[in-house]
Amino acid sequence: MSAVDDLFGREAELSIISRFLRSVREHGGALLVRGESGIGKSALLSATAAFAALDGLRVLRAAGSEFEADVSYSFLNQLLLSLRAEVRQLPSSSRDALTIALGFGPGPTPAPPLIGDAVLTLLTRVAEHAPVLLIVDDVQWVDRASAAVLGLVAQRAADRPVGVVAAATTGTQNPLDRCGLTEVTVRPLTPDSSARLVDARLPTLPAQARQRLLDLAQGNPLALIELPVTLSGDDHEPDGRPDVVPLSERLQAVFAQRIASLPDATRRLLLLLTFEGSGDARVLGGMADLTALAPAERAELVRVHEDSGRVVFRHPLIRSAIVAMSTHEERRTAHLTAAGGLSTDPERRSRHLAVAASGPDEVVSGHLDEAAHRVLRQGDSQAAIATLIRAAELSATPGDRARRLAEAAYIGAEAGGSADATTLLTDAAATSPGTAGSLHAAAAAALLMINGDGDVHTAHRLLAGAIEAGDHGWRADDPALEEAMHTMVLLSWYAGTAEHWAVFRRAMERLTPHPPDVLSVLSRTFPDPVRTGADARADLEALISRLSEETDLTRIMRIGTASVYLDRLGDNREYSWLLIGQGREGGAPRLQLSALMHLCLDDFLTGRWEESEELAHEAQKLCSTSGLTFLNWYFLYNRAIVAAGRGRPGEAFELADEITHWALPRGVAGAVAIAHHPRALAAAAEGDFEAAFLHASAVSPPGVLAPYVPISTWVMFDLVEAALRTGRTAEARAHGDAMRSVGVAELSWRMRLIQHGVDALVLDTDEADAQLEETLADEQSARWVFEASRIRLAFAEKVRRRKDFARARTHLLAAHAGFDAMGAEPWLARTVVELRATGYRPVIAEQQPGDLTAQELEIARLAAGGLTNKQIAERLYLSHRTVGAHLYRIFPKLGVSSRAGLRDALSAHGPEDPGA
Known part of the structure; x- marks a missing residue:
């Protein structure tokens, strides 16, 4: 009897699957089968495999395992094991990444992007001979590392003849939930x-x-x-x-009755199979006599796939029943047996030994300690905490136990688990009273303090004291000391005074033989970039150039932070999205939030304002759900500057005030200062340049680029423009002089653009004007669309007053395009007024077709011209989802139902060039 003959009442589901399989051969795709336990998902997957095999597809099958969910890439190993020969034929970079990740060879775990790209390369090559179909059962139990790769494959499957059919149990989360896949819901039979x-x-x-x-x-x-x-x-x-009684309990009772009748050797083998997780008969054969499996096969509790040699349970409840019916000693023996057969996989071996341990065992504890740091580098903070706690339980001395609990507390505090981190910290202190002053304990306490109602100054003193008194010999390779120093960077930036930074710098000078590379760069680019940032440019460039090789996700995040004030966040975008993707799939929220910060900032500076607002709202929700509430103010700031730029001053001021009300009682001077930026921007947008000058001056006075206030570089143009607008010419010139004296233009191209813009306004010389226009003409200036547009507008206003109308129009038209693309309405309106003053016809027509906004009109014209949503998004610095939303509103305004009708609808309203 075939898998298809075994099915009843599944005609609709089989029809969908058949159509899907036909589409795989043409362009790939992914399908998610969802239903309750026992509802028949696995049977549908078997039918899918049968259909695919008949149609000539290469079928790869694997299933997630709840007992392997914490073992990185265990699922990927199961899925791709039969392609081992094909892996060897890949280019060296892809081959090496997969060989290590799948456990075929030794070496440090490659960066997740490398592994994901390697899997796509492998599948694409295999698909050159026959379309490939990945069939995944119990996708909700796929380990996190494999889940990230599976999600990537599912999202990109449509670009190649690769299909994914995955089954998930209703009510569980799985890595494909957010991929927007077509779903088939399997319901109870009629x-x-x-x-x-x-x-x-x-x-x-x-x-x-x-x-x-x-x-x-x-x-x-x-x-x-x-x-x-x-x-x-x-x-x-x-x-x-x-x-x-719920059906699942009835079924578990049924399984228990059937398991009880099996021979003892068979039950022990099933227990081993449950814990081992992979089901690879070759691995199991090295642990036990597989002939004992026959009674379980006859009882239809398990089946052996002849092609892959994998042993699989017919339903996950069988595994639960097996474990529930076993004794403690039987479970312990099974784990020891599994550990004995995993000599080449130290991480999984240590986990089995840890479960089997009946008392303190420092050897096993040490292995777990190492495993915790490996999974932490991969971004799985929760698995790292759980592993460290188990390592602490098995520690041979109170000191080692307390040290590991304190480190778990630090990871928890940094990741957002305040309650759990507090408990772990209390347990560490109770285990070894001297632990309270350890670096991990002090760093954890400091983070918990600022995440609650504590003040930054106390947190800073607590951590500084622990660093100063620590028994670390100031060795730069001490992981606890390095983490403490990174936490000190955060606290010093929050406090924002020279005194706090002096404590940090004294500690940096004592590190031997020299500070770690990322910390060294961060210490120069982040605290006071106008004085030390240029010196670190080459070192930052070296770090960025090696991002593709990075396997430590925390380092990736910190390199992004080091890039902020040297305007290199654009080089980090791919890796920020990687961290966000991992976070969305259950990874560390702290890494995800940092990546969201970096993308929001880069989005604002480069005109992707729609995306910036979307990500800021996402981040605020994550701050709340993850317990990392002290990071919320960053995203209030992101929302505030976009609101200011788009002419929503009330919202901008309200958000800025929320930042200030949170920051003042906690002594977070850095946030208090940064809240003036959206206020200055909102005031300038309204034409209130007196208020704009006061807010910009509150960040850094005229003629001064305040030390340890890096945000001062972001309000330089605001201050100079507002000063000139309010008759404070001397203050404007003083600020331009201060900028030149510290070499602001050496920090980045954006800083050069701002410097030359200020010089053109305050020096008022032909040389300064020519220098600005040369800078604006360079394609690098186009990236900084907001600053470039504002500088063009201010410069055009100056040359228009000289009656140089043609020159003014050139800059005004370019500024108009930039402001229009971002939706920067206040500046767009000023630009239109200036264009009229030059005698130029208004760029925004008095009557737009269908009452479209300027941005909607531009999107409609580009879509009518044949551009895709993605192409329009890239041209207008928007997200493709935003373009789609605009088109959804544009169609009814123009009375059309598709893109095909846009051209006729627009042509009926006159010429396309509103300024002709």
């Missing part, structure tokens, strides 16, 4: 289909037992197949109890 299944399987079942089976199963196919064993005689009846 009474008619249930009856046909029972009649086909059990044609001689008495009518009374048949009806009882149908009543109990309630359309669940697995129950219809499994429950007849318990209904064959009165001994197995449920003693007349009311039918209130």
Whole structure:
């Protein structure tokens, strides 16, 4: 009997799957099958595999395992094991990445992007011979590292002849939930289909037992197949109890009855199979005698795939029942046996040994300690905490136990688990009272303090004291000391005074033989970039150039932070999205939030304002759900500067005030200063240059670029423009002089653009004007669309007053395009006024077709010209989702129902050039 013949009442689902398989051969794709436990998802996957094989597709099957969910890339190993020969034929970079990740060879775990790209390369090559279909059961139990790769494959499958069909249990989260896949929901069988299944399987079942089976199963196919064993005689009846027990418990009881009848050797082998997780018969064969598996096969508890040699349970509940029916000693023996067969996989081996340990064991504890740091580098903070806690439990001395608990507390505090981190910190202190002053404990306490109601100054003193008194010999390779120094950077930036930074710098000078590379760069680019940032440019460039090789996600995040004030966030975008993707799939929220900060800032500076606002709202929700509330103000700031730029001053001031109200009682001077930026911007947008000058001056006075206030570089142009607008010419010139004296233009191209813009306004010389226009003409200036547009507008206003109308128009038209693309309405309006003053026809027509906004009109014209949403998004610095949303509103305004009607609708309203 084939897998398809075994199905009843699944005609609709099979039809969808058949159509999907036909599409895979043409362009790939992904499909998610969702349903309750036992509802028949696995049977549908078997049918899918049968259809695909008949159609000539290469089928790769694997299943997630709840017992392997913490073992990185265990699922990927299972899925790609049969392609080992193909892996060897890949280019060296892809081959090496997969060889290490899949456990085929030694070496440090490659960066997740390398692994994901390597898998796509492998599948694409295999698909050159025949389309490839990945069939994934129990996707909700796929380990996090493999889940990130699987999500990437599912999202990009449409670009190649690769298909993914995955099954997930209803009510569980899985890595494909956010991929926007087509879903097939598998529902209980209808009474008619249930009856046909029972009649086909059990044609001689008495009518009374048949009806009882149908009543109990309630359309669940697995129950219809499994429950007849318990209904064959009165001994197995449920003693007349009311039918209130959930079906899953009834099935688990059924499995338990069947397991109890197996020989002891078979039960022990099934327990080993449960804990081992991969189901690879070759691995299991090195641990136990597989002949004992035969009774379980005959009882239909497991099946062996002849092609792959994998042993799989017919339902996950069987595994649960096996574990529930075993004794402590049987479970311990199974874990020891599994550990003995995993000598080449130290991480999994240490986990089995840890479960089996009956008392302190420093060797096992040390292995767990190492495993915790490996998974932490991969961004899985929760797995690292759990592993460190188990390592602490097995520690041989109170000092080692306390040290590991304190480190777990630090990771928890940094990741957002305030309550758990506090408990761990208390346990560490109780275990070894001297631990309270350890570096991890002090750093954890400091983070908990600023995440609560504590003030930054106390947190800074606490950590500084621990660093000064620590027994670390000032060795730069001490991980605890390095983490403490990175926390000190955060606290010093929050405090924002020379005194706090002096403590940090004294500690940096004592590190031997020299500070770690990322910390060294960060210490020069972040605290006071106008004085020390240029010196670090080459070192930062070296770090950025090696980002693709990075495997430590925390280092990736910190390199992004080091890039902020040297305007290199654009080089980090790909890796920021990687961190965000991992966070969305259950990874470390702290890394995700840092990446969101970096993208929001870069989005603002480069005109992607829609995306900046979207990501800021996402981040605020994450701050709340993850417990990292002290990071919320960053995203209030991101929202505030966009609101200011788009002419929503009330919102901008309200958000800025929220930052100030949070920061003042906690002594977070850095946030208090930064809150003036959106206020200055909002005031300038309204034309209130007196208020704009006061707010910009509150960040850094005229003629001064205040030390340890890096945000002062972001309000330089605001201050100079507002000073000139309010008759403060001397103050404007003084600020331009201060900028030149510290070499602001050496920090980045954006800083050069701002410097030359200020010089053109305050020096008022032909040389300064020419220098600005040369800088604006360079394509590098186009990236900084907001600053470039503002500088063009201010410069054009100056040359227009000289009656140089043609020169002014050139800059005004370019500024108009920039402001229009961003939706910077206040500056757009000023630009239109200036264009009129030059005698130029208004760029924004008095009547737009269908009452479209300027941005909607531009999107409509580009779409009518044949550009895709993605191409329009790139041209206008928007997200493709935003373009889609605009088109959704544009169609009814123009009275059309598709892109095809846009050209006619627009042509009916006159020429496309509103300024012709």
